[in-house]
Amino acid sequence: MLSERRLEVLRAIVQDYVGTEEPVGSKALTERHQLGVSPATVRNDMAVLEEEGFIAQPHTSAGRIPTDKGYRLFVDRLAGVKPLSSPERRAIQNFLDGAVDLDDVVGRTVRLLAQLTRQVAVVQYPSLTRSTVRHVELLSLAPARLMLVLITDTGRVEQRMIDCPAPFGEASLADLRARLNSRIVGCRFADVPRLVRELPESFDSEDRGTVSTVLSTLLETLVEETEERLIIGGTSNLTRFGHDFPVMIRPVLEALEEQVVLLKLLGEATDSGMTVRIGHENAHEGLNSTSVVAVGYGSGDEAVAKLGVVGPTRMDYPGTMGAVRAVARYVGQILAES
Amino acid sequence: MLSERRLEVLRAIVQDYVGTEEPVGSKALTERHQLGVSPATVRNDMAVLEEEGFIAQPHTSAGRIPTDKGYRLFVDRLAGVKPLSSPERRAIQNFLDGAVDLDDVVGRTVRLLAQLTRQVAVVQYPSLTRSTVRHVELLSLAPARLMLVLITDTGRVEQRMIDCPAPFGEASLADLRARLNSRIVGCRFADVPRLVRELPESFDSEDRGTVSTVLSTLLETLVEETEERLIIGGTSNLTRFGHDFPVMIRPVLEALEEQVVLLKLLGEATDSGMTVRIGHENAHEGLNSTSVVAVGYGSGDEAVAKLGVVGPTRMDYPGTMGAVRAVARYVGQILAES
DNA sequence: GGCTGGCACTCGTACGCACCGAGTGCCAGA
DNA sequence: TCTGGCACTCGGTGCGTACGAGTGCCAGCC
Numbered sequence: 001m002l003s004e005r006r007l008e009v010l011r012a013i014v015q016d017y018v019g020t021e022e023p024v025g026s027k028a029l030t031e032r033h034q035l036g037v038s039p040a041t042v043r044n045d046m047a048v049l050e051e052e053g054f055i056a057q058p059h060t061s062a063g064r065i066p067t068d069k070g071y072r073l074f075v076d077r078l079a080g081v082k083p084l085s086s087p088e089r090r091a092i093q094n095f096l097d098g099a100v101d102l103d104d105v106v107g108r109t110v111r112l113l114a115q116l117t118r119q120v121a122v123v124q125y126p127s128l129t130r131s132t133v134r135h136v137e138l139l140s141l142a143p144a145r146l147m148l149v150l151i152t153d154t155g156r157v158e159q160r161m162i163d164c165p166a167p168f169g170e171a172s173l174a175d176l177r178a179r180l181n182s183r184i185v186g187c188r189f190a191d192v193p194r195l196v197r198e199l200p201e202s203f204d205s206e207d208r209g210t211v212s213t214v215l216s217t218l219l220e221t222l223v224e225e226t227e228e229r230l231i232i233g234g235t236s237n238l239t240r241f242g243h244d245f246p247v248m249i250r251p252v253l254e255a256l257e258e259q260v261v262l263l264k265l266l267g268e269a270t271d272s273g274m275t276v277r278i279g280h281e282n283a284h285e286g287l288n289s290t291s292v293v294a295v296g297y298g299s300g301d302e303a304v305a306k307l308g309v310v311g312p313t314r315m316d317y318p319g320t321m322g323a324v325r326a327v328a329r330y331v332g333q334i335l336a337e338s
Numbered sequence: 339m340l341s342e343r344r345l346e347v348l349r350a351i352v353q354d355y356v357g358t359e360e361p362v363g364s365k366a367l368t369e370r371h372q373l374g375v376s377p378a379t380v381r382n383d384m385a386v387l388e389e390e391g392f393i394a395q396p397h398t399s400a401g402r403i404p405t406d407k408g409y410r411l412f413v414d415r416l417a418g419v420k421p422l423s424s425p426e427r428r429a430i431q432n433f434l435d436g437a438v439d440l441d442d443v444v445g446r447t448v449r450l451l452a453q454l455t456r457q458v459a460v461v462q463y464p465s466l467t468r469s470t471v472r473h474v475e476l477l478s479l480a481p482a483r484l485m486l487v488l489i490t491d492t493g494r495v496e497q498r499m500i501d502c503p504a505p506f507g508e509a510s511l512a513d514l515r516a517r518l519n520s521r522i523v524g525c526r527f528a529d530v531p532r533l534v535r536e537l538p539e540s541f542d543s544e545d546r547g548t549v550s551t552v553l554s555t556l557l558e559t560l561v562e563e564t565e566e567r568l569i570i571g572g573t574s575n576l577t578r579f580g581h582d583f584p585v586m587i588r589p590v591l592e593a594l595e596e597q598v599v600l601l602k603l604l605g606e607a608t609d610s611g612m613t614v615r616i617g618h619e620n621a622h623e624g625l626n627s628t629s630v631v632a633v634g635y636g637s638g639d640e641a642v643a644k645l646g647v648v649g650p651t652r653m654d655y656p657g658t659m660g661a662v663r664a665v666a667r668y669v670g671q672i673l674a675e676s
Numbered sequence: 677g678g679c680t681g682g683c684a685c686t687c688g689t690a691c692g693c694a695c696c697g698a699g700t701g702c703c704a705g706a
Numbered sequence: 707t708c709t710g711g712c713a714c715t716c717g718g719t720g721c722g723t724a725c726g727a728g729t730g731c732c733a734g735c736c
Binding site: 134135137139141147149151157159160161233234235236238239249250253254256257 | 439472473475477479485487489495497571572573574576577587588591592594595
């Protein structure tokens with residue numbers, strides 16, 4: 001087990017390295033932190049920390065930099081979550097309060113998060129799986145062409161065109177619409193398939209085909225839209241990556257363009273509480289030199305989606321975690337109000 | 339006026355520079371192109387071209403590189419638009435044909451364009467101003483809460499919540515819905531305000547307030563949504579910028595994040611035909627070292643939106659223009675079909 | 677008059693080399 | 707267990723030199 005002082009040394013190394021981007025040596029450490037011991041002692045501690053794999057030297061006769069494992073220990077045991085200052089809190093609230101609809105909320109959130117953390121922000125749209133149905137509408141656009149509109153409690157709207165196998169009368173349409181709504185409004189998406197299963201049987205045989213088509217489109221929409229959309233922002237912050245940024249930035253930009261990758265990334269985050277993935281802990285190779293801080297947010301107590309930031313492993317973890325958590329909370333509040 | 343041969347020299351310089359990213363000297367030029375004259379002659383021509391401002395030397399005793407003015411001349415007089423190969427055409431068609439809805443079309447288009455040109459692609463969503471109304475729907479979500487859904491001929495769907503000043507009966511709702519649709523379906527958005535102006539007067543006084551509210555929301559939607567959305571892709575291609583890319587990339591990423599800037603950029607493109615803006619011809623400072631190739635696309639003969647790419651001034655103009663034009667055409671076809 | 681070969685000149689880049697200094701590991705002593 | 711001292715390592719920097727691509731200019735040729 002590492003002694004208290006050695007942990008303190010590790011904390012100091014992480015803090016200095018994050019601040020300066022330069023390998024940090026024993027002398028500089030004792031000067032900038034009140035460790036109460038001499039550089040030589042620190043050197044011994046460093047040797048131990050290096051042996052344990054928490055820090056490394058880029059080359060002999062250079063200072064040490066934290067490894068992924070070092071950051072992990074720092075995050076888990078040495079660093080808290082830094083709360084935001086109250087001006088920051090007020091700024092967040094003001095900025096988010098101006099949003100007019102869901103798109104706007106998500107758009108503002110991603111900009112806000114990028115600005116606060118000065119890193120790349122990723123925000124997932126509220127998921128349909130845990131949402132409930134607020135309304136279903138069926139419109140007749142042409143004799144054999146319908147439009148299905150689905151409205152969720154998070155304010156999201158999905159629409160689909162449906163080509164019917166046979167013309168569908170206004171009366172049948174109104175009937176189907178009414179029955180659909182009475183059955184599934186207020187229900188969770190996950191429960192919908194069960195609730196509508198026997199609906200076609202209560203219609204005339206000539207309409208049954210159309211009703212089935214409508215229902216399967218509805219179910220498809222639910223499934224398809226479970227594949228989440230997300231938006232990213234603040235990519236220009238990638239230029240802050242550091243001196244070796246030209247080689248790092250390419251794979252990161254590529255990874256960010258693959259929505260699938262990002263969704264998986266966010267998906268891996270635990271549902272409640274904040275998840276921090278550091279360097280090689282990220283499955284995707286392009287993100288091996290980045291850390292991802294993600295957290296769920298939602299209108300109630302349950303998370304309906306996730307948001308987070310992607311930045312260099314050398315990031316200010318307490319500050320970033322504080323900003324991510326605060327933004328998630330406020331977004332949750334906004335969603336609950338609307 | 340520049341002689342034929344001098345133009346030929348300029349063309350050769352542009353082509354070589356685009357290929358190698360290195361300043362090109364007189365000897366290399368004569369070796370790689372059949373100019374039929376000696377390096378010394380080429381040097382004289384180069385001196386003239388430099389005096390006229392078409393090329394420049396990064397420093398004495400280095401080769402020449404084209405200036406913005408040089409590229410301009412190249413694009414205007416020396417280069418055609420390179421048609422795509424037929425495998426490429428087929429690939430485009432196959433890729434776009436798989437799209438299921440408007441979002442998908444736009445998403446595929448931006449990916450396709452980024453891949454073909456290996457540059458940053460920008461695609462604007464079809465504009466509402468020139469679209470026509472396919473259907474308007476009004477749903478009653480609660481006694482005094484309506485939802486307005488607007489469907490355009492380009493497949494775009496907009497929805498808005500409306501809080502009514504007074505409860506609105508089902509009958510009135512159906513009446514309003516029917517009248518609205520009979521008046522404006524098939525009309526251009528620009529004509530809608532005129533067509534609905536006197537609608538409230540034909541309703542009972544108790545409903546008149548709600549009808550007015552609905553109409554003003556409708557008109558607002560038309561105006562608001564004229565502010566266009568767009569999506570970008572292929573940002574990782576920015577890493578292809580060249581050796582000085584770390585300094586260039588930052589302002590470009592920032593400019594790309596400002597949708598306003600991009601929209602203005604596309605807006606400046608002429609409505610028909612392709613627009614090429616080279617280097618400092620771009621008003622936005624961050625894009626002074628980039629060129630923008632943009633073109634309108636649409637379902638009919640008229641452009642409903644624009645698309646294009648952003649890349650280094652040192653780009654393959656004929657190839658890029660060819661790809662942009664081809665993609666715009668195919669997207670137009672897809673939109674016309676749906 | 678325009679093109680060409682020759683020639684001196686420029687200047688950025690690569691290379692070798694010495695020096696500096698931050699940082700280390702180790703050890704003897706408190 | 708901590709500390710001060712000491713020799714050592716090695717990357718970064720600055721300087722001088724050599725190299726070579728590329729130029730501009732000029733005299734001569736077609």
